[in-house]
Amino acid sequence: MAVLTEEQNMLKDQAQAWSRDEAPVTRFRKMRDSGTDAGYEQATWQDIAGMGWTGILIPEALGGSGMDYATFGVVLEETGRHLVASPLFASGLVGASALLLAGNDAQKQQWLPGIAAGTSIVTLAVDEGPHHAPEQIAMTADASSGSFTLNGSKVFVLEGGSADAFVVAARTSGTAGETDGITLFLVPADTSGLGVQPLKTADSRGYADLTFRDVKVDAAAVIGTADAGFPILDAVLDRARAGLAAEMLGTACEAFDRTLEYLKTREQFGQVIGSFQSLGHRAATLFMDMEFARSCVEAALRAIDEGSDEVPILCSLAKCKAGEFLHDMSNDMIQMHGGIGMTDEFDAGFYIKRARAAEATFGGQSYHRRRYISHFGI
């Protein structure tokens, strides 16, 4: 792991201890078994807000602590280990990033203190089809006399069922496939014509599909500039990808640790199964994948904090490498545990379900391979 600052070390210790003691996977299981639509427990969410993690990125003047993405990553890695369910990532990182990057003062004043306090949940609504494809936005926002009318739908919006407001990417000009003509809007959840349908997903996280039927917002709802929203969206997405990659890294690291522990204790044929070379070599290879994924995730977060030109390429790299490692690790967690790994009573199922959902969110491995290589002119 990267050399941490004192502040980061403190937050890491806090996140580690709290996740382990107060929000272990048993708590996630209880939430899952309760069948709640929200995908998280209010008590957990209040704990998180109380520790101030929701305000990590938000300036002190607006109720946050004004720290950086690398620090957020440290926390998400720990919560990711225990599959902690909450809108921390969707609102505290993604929603906040949109406002921080392009919100005007009024928008910031209105929403960021609430995000920091955990009293407002703001999330991003971008995709409209089964695959992540921000350039393919088709949802329309028709301008007339100073207001906009939104029509269309958004799918798989993270924490969509709990959100107080959505950052919505819609098309004010051009057609699907073009990056020009996209505008970001901040749309409160209670706006007339906006329908929210929560989804029951395999990973028990909170997602919702949204429908927009003649949803009217005024010009003050525009984040940034009309028609020129794509670069902002892209920047927000890259922050989301790096943050999610940190969470995924944590999830995969915990799967690795638990599996390694099993390899050291489970006996078959009179020896611990980790002593069988086919398993030991796979564990060593997964260790390599883990270290490589970590390097990429940390480099992406650092690049964001440093304002590097390499943000897009490093965020695609991080999301892809964390995704590859989590994919393989979640499969091998089951395989190396054998039959027990297949039972719902054991936690491996939670890890593989979360794995595939996180992989698909904000672009899977295949998407980010294409995005990465497009930077090399082929």
Added chain:
Amino acid sequence: MAVLTEEQNMLKDQAQAWSRDEAPVTRFRKMRDSGTDAGYEQATWQDIAGMGWTGILIPEALGGSGMDYATFGVVLEETGRHLVASPLFASGLVGASALLLAGNDAQKQQWLPGIAAGTSIVTLAVDEGPHHAPEQIAMTADASSGSFTLNGSKVFVLEGGSADAFVVAARTSGTAGETDGITLFLVPADTSGLGVQPLKTADSRGYADLTFRDVKVDAAAVIGTADAGFPILDAVLDRARAGLAAEMLGTACEAFDRTLEYLKTREQFGQVIGSFQSLGHRAATLFMDMEFARSCVEAALRAIDEGSDEVPILCSLAKCKAGEFLHDMSNDMIQMHGGIGMTDEFDAGFYIKRARAAEATFGGQSYHRRRYISHFGI
């Protein structure tokens, strides 16, 4: 291995004994070290012709034995094991197939007896770029007053330096990328304007690049019908692919057998290295690949003999699966042998060099994956 007929069993025994005793890899090495351009020794070639393998496909009336492709495959598998270098495949299978499928009586009478006797070598000249792409033929054949003028080039023509005649695919109409407009010509090697440049390749087989500068042939040189040569070419290529896949299967099986033997005898840390699970499991997986490749090769040859509709799909499957197995096996042959596998003194280098050359010939794995899946409407 498939259940063989009595005839096939006899030929298999003959090919096995002769390859092992008369044409082992040491003989190939001697040919390589001699630096000959031809890529084979005359004595070997005369042996092969003497045993009648050159005439396996050719009717008895024309000097052959009128057997089938499955039988040819049995022989090629055995010669492939020992990397036997000769124009048997290029002429006895590929060249003969073109004439058998679409040659007129005069052409058959003129060339097939010589092919069967080994006194004529006829080979196929199809590709013009670095990758197999029969639809991309750009070489032109301009018709005027009953004759054709050929201009362009052909690359990597198997046994091109030794051939007495070429089956040349050229374009009489249309443009590169279209299947219509291709015509096959039988062009003697001594035709004026035809240049032959032998190549020194890593696998020491005989290949040549051809250049055509105003090469004139008359209408009697057309095989089949002008402009409608592609279906014939495709059928010839499928036979070539299945036959080459059989040879590749033999090459890979020998690599497997030698490696397995090494795993059973080489000791490290006081035990045979095959007892290390990481090597044993890889050997078991390679065994699976070997059995799967065999099933595909045998099915493709059988489909040709039965005139099945599935010839294209099975030939692509066979070439791809034999290619995948040979690719992996030739890599693992070196890795499992360790340092000795890297020395020119040992034979593994011959196997990996032959592997990549055979993989690239008449379409590599990637080409055949595309061709296979195109049959499923995606």
Added chain:
Amino acid sequence: MSDLDAFREEARSWLNDHFPSGLAHRSPPGIAGFGARLTGDWKAWQTSLGEKGWSAPTWPAEYGGGGLSPEQAQVLGAEMASRGAISPIGGFGIMMWGPTLLDFGTEEQKQRYLPPIIRGDIHWCQGYSEPGAGSDLANLQSFAEDKGDHFILNGSKVWTSGALEADWMYGVFRTDRNNKYEGISFLTLDMKSPGVEVKPITLISGQSPFNEVFFTDVVIPKENLIGEKNLGWNIGKRLLLHERQGIAGSGGANVVGGSYDIEQVARDYIGLENGVLADGAMRERIAMQKMFAHAYALTGRRFGEEAAVHGPTPAVGIMKVAWAKDNQNREELLVEMLGNRGLGWEGSGFSDNELKTVRTWLRSKANSIEGGTTEINLNLVAKRVLGLKGY
């Protein structure tokens, strides 16, 4: 008319009289093979078939079997298949326990156990796996203490398919703690015995036919011992062969039920451009998946042809490994192609096919574990097929 033709006439005539045509091409209700209780036409068909003994066509008639020759059984099978007549009598009793009993049981045991299996009256479950003994099956600990005329059984079994519905269990149990392999006995027990408790297992894919079974001072009469005491491992192993062949022989179809067409999913969820899948990398991966499945099918056919001439080959050991790999690859591709539509669990937000794909994908993860893990199977191939030492 040959004897076989005569038999064909007999079979046709009997099926005309006894097979309810309304059941044509339908599968028996309940979890296939785990013996649901039948009613109506299905019950009538079960009774006819069972009384005729054609639920176990080649078993000796003296135990209620059909007493048919293999050739006759083939004719019967073809006739039933041609009219879509599926036997509702199956499961462990027919597939594994009966054949094993014919080899290893005493005359008395055959008379006692076989007729109700053939009639489909008694449903069996198989007590093999234990929590502490996964791949190392013989490391089982459930202990049947010898009390003279009976055993007292304590311990537990896991992965017991159909235990909730079963009337009886056969299985392997420890009777000597000092000998790993020669301390195991093959016993049967009535699932209604006091001290037997069954707890269903939910899998990561949802409900399952699997159970845990707990034994607390369960009394097992000595007459329920099959073979000799402490020498039950050989009987148990023989039975396992049937299990592995049964699983790998299902030929690429997943136990949960086939997933839907991969090309169609590609078209619907990724889309074509100029008649070709828009994602070239995914197109290659689909090709690889389909070509592997094709090679698997051709290999199964070839092994069959060769076995008919040369006898069985140990090379079939690779088929179980390949089957698991094929299933898992295909399901991963399907879930990836579905994108966020491949993450649903229940509810109206997803189509039935989407929800089914998710469950099938999760269920497929067991394919490389059940019936011998991929690792164990590769060990077996390395040892038995390749002749390598140390496995």
Added chain:
Amino acid sequence: MSDLDAFREEARSWLNDHFPSGLAHRSPPGIAGFGARLTGDWKAWQTSLGEKGWSAPTWPAEYGGGGLSPEQAQVLGAEMASRGAISPIGGFGIMMWGPTLLDFGTEEQKQRYLPPIIRGDIHWCQGYSEPGAGSDLANLQSFAEDKGDHFILNGSKVWTSGALEADWMYGVFRTDRNNKYEGISFLTLDMKSPGVEVKPITLISGQSPFNEVFFTDVVIPKENLIGEKNLGWNIGKRLLLHERQGIAGSGGANVVGGSYDIEQVARDYIGLENGVLADGAMRERIAMQKMFAHAYALTGRRFGEEAAVHGPTPAVGIMKVAWAKDNQNREELLVEMLGNRGLGWEGSGFSDNELKTVRTWLRSKANSIEGGTTEINLNLVAKRVLGLKGY
């Protein structure tokens, strides 16, 4: 002016006087590191550098070294780099044998061996591998029989880089046949001794710096024993650490020489359609290759940063495995993209880059064997990093 600034001035001034400007940014002739005999400007530069001791900047001045502090050595390195001054004195002597000798040699041995290494007068080769001992290095059989005041050596070594050019060899030799590890001694020997025969090894990629070395009754004086008799294995292992770090630290570049740009090959041999590689599957494979290489580079950098604070981590064991995988994948992709242009061996039918790619591809196959096979390295990671037993 700080002491370091003063030293910087001194270094600049000395380099101005002694480094022949015509050699700027040029590599020494001959096989790098294996000590070609130099002439002209190169010889003059060697002599100046060697006499100053700056070919081994941090080695004690009493043995002819530079006697510089690590900080001074860093300054010197930066100054040399900035004017493109490359030291022609290197190889095994400087990189591995000298540092080991400083730890394990007697005063007399240091006085004897170090000065000519520093001056570049004596070129060393390393006698480790043997035909029968690959991954199991300690299984070496070359036997040095103790004859009182000398040893008599018989046997052979293999994979000895630069043996043909070397003046001396250091290496590990068996002195006790009854103890595997505690029966090995670390010896030096003059390559001109009677009974030493060197035979170059041709690789599948062509010529190589490797040799076999045969010993027939070679006399080795007792004074050539480093450390104690039979306790040379620890010295040998220490040296190996340097070798592994050296190989993995070369950072993705192949020993034979870098291959050419993968994107350019893709453009030239496959081609673009609408600015995107025409083959989508190959495009994804190239992306995976480049992303792995990128992750490898980032990991190397991170390990460096962490080591500076927390000290070295055994996790670097994965870097050798990754390096080999990266090289081999890249070379396979290149050869595949070249198609039939990637099958040339020599002659005018192929471009220089094409021919070089084929050789580099073949040479890369050794990357997972040399300096510890991938299998051995995975064992080491399993044992030392993951704490697994049985490796």
